[in-house]
Amino acid sequence: MSTVLVTGAAGFIGSNFVRLLIEQRPDVSVLAVDALTYAGNLANLSEFSGNESFHFHRVDICDPDALHPLFEAGVDMVVNFAAESHVDRSIQGASAFVQTNVAGTQTLLDLARQHNVGRFLQVSTDEVYGSLGPEGAFSEASPIEPSSPYSASKAAADFLVFAAHKTFGLDTVITRCSNNYGPYQFPEKLIPLFVTNLIAGEKVPLYGDGLNVRDWIHVQDHCEAILLILEKAAPGSIYNVGGDCEKTNIDIARIILSHLGHDESMIRRVKDRPGHDRRYAMDFSRLTSDLGWRPRIEFAKGMGDTIDWFVNTPEWWKTIKTGEYLTYYDKQYGRGGVVGADR
Ligand code: NAD
Ligand code: TYD
DSSP states (O other): OOEEEETOOOOHHHHHHHHHHHOTTTTTTEEEEEEEETOOGGGOOOOOOOOEEEEEEEOHHHHHHHHHHHHHHHEEEEOOOOOOOOHHHHHOOOOOOOOOOOOHHHHHHHHHHHOOOOOOEEEEGGGGOOOSSSSSOOOOOOOOOOSSHHHHHHHHHHHHHHHHHHHHHOEEEEEEEEEETTTTTTSSHHHHHHHHHTTTTOOOOEETTTTOOOEEEHHHHHHHHHHHHHHHHTTTOOOEEEOEEEEEEEHHHHHHHTTTTTTGGGGGEEOTTTTOBOOOOOOOHHHHHOOOOOOOOOHHOOOOOOOOHHHHOOHHHHHHHTTGGGHHHHHHHOOOOOOOOTT
């Protein structure tokens, strides 16, 4: 039985990846770690409690002493999702981003090297490439030109991961994916924020002219790409992952409004985000030609199902909006204490 250490496992994509691993790899033992910052929610993983191949540890990836015993017990692969992930928060203050995304990644790399981990997969983002004009798409050879403190910290982490491969021969792979949507996404991000606001009868804040473009991918497709790359990619490789689904933010707003039976009077135009990247688009042909991957979930179906998931799971996001979810760990495990800047 191999052991996969999944960091950031209580977040949006991490928890969806744990679900995929447990469903599709019964021979894998999942060592899930998360610091449970404001974005980590143990309710995302509650269905696995009692599952013999799942173990959760509340650990900060910047804390080598807390991580050491986990590595000592034997880790075959690391998948690093743990990060501060919201651009707007990085504009408010960058230090938590530098700490977790840069220093935390280096801490994991050092431990992976010391303990002869077989593979280290870094979950990165298309945002490291910066912004595109109206034409073209990012390839893996595009220059790294991040715009926000968030994307700059992710770019720094990518360089450290690649350096660990080049300098020390650590078996690393980097995935760079476009914007994810799907169940369990924290309701500060565009789609879950708009959906939950509308369900609660509140307007949705659209930045600037609403014409910024993102490439959207269902989280399930992203997780399947990560698993394939984890198992099959060559050491040192980098893969773009995308949904082949460019939409403006106003397009997204209209889709959600219409699904929930509202009109555009529910849009609130607000001041633009500083340094707002205009357009992202991904060329993921390397992943298709090397490993045969392409996204499977059609956008209209994936979005409809996602909106319905939020409609049908109000207890999940309402406990987030009230802050009650932050006490979940303490109720379950009886350990007090505050982790993360926002708690
Ligand atoms: P998220 O904010 O939902 O989850 C991040 C998780 O990391 C949370 O559970 C949080 O508690 C945990 N965490 C934060 N700091 C930590 C620390 N110091 N130690 C341990 N755990 C810590 O984010 P997400 O959307 O699930 O993103 C996961 C990863 O995927 C990130 O690395 C992000 O950069 C990358 N990514 C996200 C997207 C997207 O559209 N959401 C797209 C491409 C790449
Ligand atoms: P977001 O979900 O924060 O992802 P990212 O900035 O990492 O792409 O935002 C997606 C797009 O939606 C981005 O162009 C900013 C815009 N946006 C809004 O218009 N209003 C909002 O309230 C938020 C959170 C985002």
